[in-house]
Amino acid sequence: MSDFEVKRKDTEDVSVVYLKGYLDAHTAHEFEKALQELVDENRVRIVVNLAELSYISSAGLGVFMGFIEDVRKKKGDIKLAEPTDRVFRVLDLLGFPALYEIFKQEAEAIEKYRSS
Amino acid sequence: MKIQKQHAIGIFIPVLLFLFVVAVDLEFFSVEMLPFVPNQLREVILGVALALFVWGTSRLDWFRDRALLQKLWFLGICVVVLWSGMRLLELRMSSDLTSWDESVDRAVHSFGHPLWTILFLGVVVLSVWIFVTLKELIFVQQGKKTERNFRFLLIFIFLQMAYNLAGGKERVVVVPSNWGVWYGDTILENIFFAFVILFGFINGFRCKWIHYLNKRQKVGVFFLGGLLTPLALFLLFRSSDTIQNYSVVVGTFANSLVWFYVIYSGMALLGTLFQLPSAGLMDRRIREIRSLQALSATIGSIFNMEELVSKTTELALRVVGADFSWVELKEGSTYRLAGSRGVRQEDVEKIPDSVRKGIRKEVAQQERALLINHLSKNKMTAEIKKWRPRVGSLLAARIQFKKKEMGILYALKSETFGFVEESRGLFQAFADQVAMALGNVHLIQVTIEQEVYHEELKLAHDAQMRLLPREMPQLKGVELDGFCMTANEIGGDFYDVIQVSKERLDVVVGDVSGKGPSAAFYMAELKGVIQALAPHFSSPKKILIEVNKFLRNHFEKDTFVTMVYGIFLPAKKQIHLARAGHPPVGLVRKDGVSWLETKGIGLGLDSDAQFGKRLEQKVVPLNKGDALFLYTDGLIEARNRKGEEFGEEMLGEMLQKLHDRGAEEMVTEIRQELETFTKGVSRHDDVTLVALRIST
Numbered sequence: 090m091s092d093f094e095v096k097r098k099d100t101e102d103v104s105v106v107y108l109k110g111y112l113d114a115h116t117a118h119e120f121e122k123a124l125q126e127l128v129d130e131n132r133v134r135i136v137v138n139l140a141e142l143s144y145i146s147s148a149g150l151g152v153f154m155g156f157i158e159d160v161r162k163k164k165g166d167i168k169l170a171e172p173t174d175r176v177f178r179v180l181d182l183l184g185f186p187a188l189y190e191i192f193k194q195e196a197e198a199i200e201k202y203r204s205s
Numbered sequence: 206m207k208i209q210k211q212h213a214i215g216i217f218i219p220v221l222l223f224l225f226v227v228a229v230d231l232e233f234f235s236v237e238m239l240p241f242v243p244n245q246l247r248e249v250i251l252g253v254a255l256a257l258f259v260w261g262t263s264r265l266d267w268f269r270d271r272a273l274l275q276k277l278w279f280l281g282i283c284v285v286v287l288w289s290g291m292r293l294l295e296l297r298m299s300s301d302l303t304s305w306d307e308s309v310d311r312a313v314h315s316f317g318h319p320l321w322t323i324l325f326l327g328v329v330v331l332s333v334w335i336f337v338t339l340k341e342l343i344f345v346q347q348g349k350k351t352e353r354n355f356r357f358l359l360i361f362i363f364l365q366m367a368y369n370l371a372g373g374k375e376r377v378v379v380v381p382s383n384w385g386v387w388y389g390d391t392i393l394e395n396i397f398f399a400f401v402i403l404f405g406f407i408n409g410f411r412c413k414w415i416h417y418l419n420k421r422q423k424v425g426v427f428f429l430g431g432l433l434t435p436l437a438l439f440l441l442f443r444s445s446d447t448i449q450n451y452s453v454v455v456g457t458f459a460n461s462l463v464w465f466y467v468i469y470s471g472m473a474l475l476g477t478l479f480q481l482p483s484a485g486l487m488d489r490r491i492r493e494i495r496s497l498q499a500l501s502a503t504i505g506s507i508f509n510m511e512e513l514v515s516k517t518t519e520l521a522l523r524v525v526g527a528d529f530s531w532v533e534l535k536e537g538s539t540y541r542l543a544g545s546r547g548v549r550q551e552d553v554e555k556i557p558d559s560v561r562k563g564i565r566k567e568v569a570q571q572e573r574a575l576l577i578n579h580l581s582k583n584k585m586t587a588e589i590k591k592w593r594p595r596v597g598s599l600l601a602a603r604i605q606f607k608k609k610e611m612g613i614l615y616a617l618k619s620e621t622f623g624f625v626e627e628s629r630g631l632f633q634a635f636a637d638q639v640a641m642a643l644g645n646v647h648l649i650q651v652t653i654e655q656e657v658y659h660e661e662l663k664l665a666h667d668a669q670m671r672l673l674p675r676e677m678p679q680l681k682g683v684e685l686d687g688f689c690m691t692a693n694e695i696g697g698d699f700y701d702v703i704q705v706s707k708e709r710l711d712v713v714v715g716d717v718s719g720k721g722p723s724a725a726f727y728m729a730e731l732k733g734v735i736q737a738l739a740p741h742f743s744s745p746k747k748i749l750i751e752v753n754k755f756l757r758n759h760f761e762k763d764t765f766v767t768m769v770y771g772i773f774l775p776a777k778k779q780i781h782l783a784r785a786g787h788p789p790v791g792l793v794r795k796d797g798v799s800w801l802e803t804k805g806i807g808l809g810l811d812s813d814a815q816f817g818k819r820l821e822q823k824v825v826p827l828n829k830g831d832a833l834f835l836y837t838d839g840l841i842e843a844r845n846r847k848g849e850e851f852g853e854e855m856l857g858e859m860l861q862k863l864h865d866r867g868a869e870e871m872v873t874e875i876r877q878e879l880e881t882f883t884k885g886v887s888r889h890d891d892v893t894l895v896a897l898r899i900s901t
Contacts, residue, residue, distance in 0.1 A: 114720045119544020121741070138726070147697075147718030147765070154810060155763030182838075183767060183786035187819055 112149035133165020222254035527616035545819015573600035600638035606644035697724025698891035
């Protein structure tokens with residue numbers, strides 16, 4: 090289950106985290122580490138790009154929940170972008186769309202930060 | 206002593222031949238000289254007997270199996286006996302055995318005398334024994350040419366014997382005073398003799414057995430051997446003619462042999478002499494290597510960390526003869542003093558930090574143990590004077606297992622220059638053994654811990670399984686069955702069936718996010734919470750809101766739960782359902798399967814108000830033959846070997862097929878189908894199935 094990757098790209102005040110592969114209990118800590126780094130650096134305008142994420146388990150979803158409160162307290166947000174249909178179904182089933190903004194395009198998510 | 210057939214030929218036939226000759230001597234030739242032909246025949250018989258005897262004796266196991274020291278003792282005793290016999294003979298010779306023959310103007314011996322017989326047999330046996338024992342010594346740790354050189358020696362001895370016989374060498378022996386010039390009577394005899402001497406020297410270089418003696422034994426060999434060589438020399442100059450008179454062949458053999466003995470013992474004495482100064486050192490090295498071997502065996506059999514450390518420090522003292530020793534074990538980036546000998550641990554801790562750090566740094570860079578001969582003169586360790594003014598020298602070796610530094614072993618001596626350079630290698634070798642032992646102890650601990658962990662998980666699994674309903678409530682007209690299997694020993698899935706009253710049956714299926722122990726604890730807690738809440742609330746929505754409240758207050762923020770909660774009212778034949786982020790419930794009817802997708806987000810995701818606002822509740826009528834199928838996402842997300850998902854579609858088709866079966870059969874069938882589907886693939890999520898069916 091090592092086929093999971095986290096990459097990060099900072100553009101001005103928005104940071105985009107790219108997830109690739111299989112996000113489950115084994116790989117969740119890598120994603121957690123990436124988010125922790127951002128929070129530590131006080132870069133709280135975060136977009137998570139899910140375009141290449143093939144699977145997300147409950148442990149993976151838990152990572153978003155572990156950080157959202159802190160990030161929002163710091164006047165930031167975690168927005169999700171470009172989920173595949175499969176991943177979106179999981180997000181939708183759990184009710185994520187009610188809690189997180191999910192965008193079809195990464196650019197839209199970044200734009201949302203810019204305009205606010 | 207086992208004598209094989211061919212050895213018997215080599216022993217008994219010569220003995221019979223000798224006895225035959227002796228008998229003839231005694232009977233017929235008491236005083237006179239023998240005529241030429243019978244004399245030659247007698248010599249030939251003696252020569253054959255001697256050759257056979259040498260061959261037979263040298264193959265006796267009894268000679269081969271003796272220990273080195275026994276061989277040396279045996280050799281010495283043979284020489285002494287031979288000398289004593291000859292001495293005795295010499296004393297009696299003039300009166301009893303020899304008379305002066307005026308006609309030929311020389312001494313004539315009376316062979317018929319019994320003393321001659323004893324002397325003769327004694328000489329034969331002893332000289333053969335000495336010869337064979339010398340051969341054994343020469344062959345210790347034999348080289349490629351050892352056998353060839355020894356054979357040459359033997360060939361030349363026998364050639365000389367044959368020549369003396371054929372040349373009809375009379376039983377007249379050169380008087381000792383002629384000795385200084387040449388040995389033999391003719392040039393050819395001298396040539397053969399020269400070869401015997403030459404090969405005597407060549408074989409004399411084979412003194413490897415000296416290496417196997419310890420210092421004390423070397424000294425013994427040197428002095429005792431030094432006494433025996435003059436005895437042999439005496440034999441050469443005084444008595445060889447006597448036996449030569451009796452038989453040219455035997456005499457020649459005995460003579461060559463004594464020469465060879467003198468040469469060989471002389472060279473062996475020289476060899477011993479050269480080795481005497483280093484004998485003590487050699488002994489120490491051998492002792493060290495032996496003790497190292499013994500130590501390795503000892504520490505290799507210790508599987509307890511404390512015991513190992515204690516033994517290591519104890520043995521470290523012995524290996525290099527140190528006064529104090531201690532072991533530091535590396536833990537992360539720091540070193541922990543694990544044990545000491547000859548000095549208290551608290552005292553070791555008082556060694557100035559600069560010294561300890563300096564040594565550690567130095568040790569890390571060295572292949573062999575670090576040796577500091579004069580601690581207070583060394584810049585790095587000069588501060589040690591503050592600790593103890595009298596510590597002199599130090600050895601420190603890193604303990605490294607599979608390229609990972611595990612610690613450092615120290616040995617200290619009060620004297621400066623207390624360790625020799627060679628101790629570095631030895632100390633490091635010991636540290637390497639310790640490293641292996643430490644590594645083993647570590648591995649064993651990890652294995653045991655894993656074993657214990659698995660055992661505990663198994664217990665936890667059993668405990669968790671007991672949290673699931675053991676018996677389904679018996680309600681007229683309602684069939685119920687459930688099944689839960691976890692991906693690991695313990696998981697976060699659960700289901701429960703609570704009969705709140707005769708008119709109400711609650712069915713709940715939940716899935717705690719994450720896996721393993723933490724999920725399992727939350728699951729257990731949830732079960733209790735729900736059992737407690739159920740009787741106090743009349744709708745699934747209210748119960749779920751309460752559960753959400755509990756979760757928000759008590760669970761980790763990254764933990765959430767998906768759940769379906771149903772309250773079945775048998776009298777009304779309807780079920781009230783709410784679903785919090787959980788996969789939809791399958792409603793199985795004769796005319797098809799539909800999915801009840803009420804709205805609702807997972808428990809623990811949002812505040813109670815938000816959660817409540819989004820939670821939808823539905824009432825579903827259940828008539829005879831209708832069934833509800835509840836499950837967790839582990840079912841539809843299960844994958845087969847090709848990576849395909851079980852999926853909602855396939856589940857729907859199966860439920861359709863099973864619509865007229867009982868609840869138990871429905872659960873069993875789907876479970877079996879899942880097991881077939883996922884054959885050869887490890888499960889990565891828990892799976893829970895619950896079926897409720899109205900039978901009447």
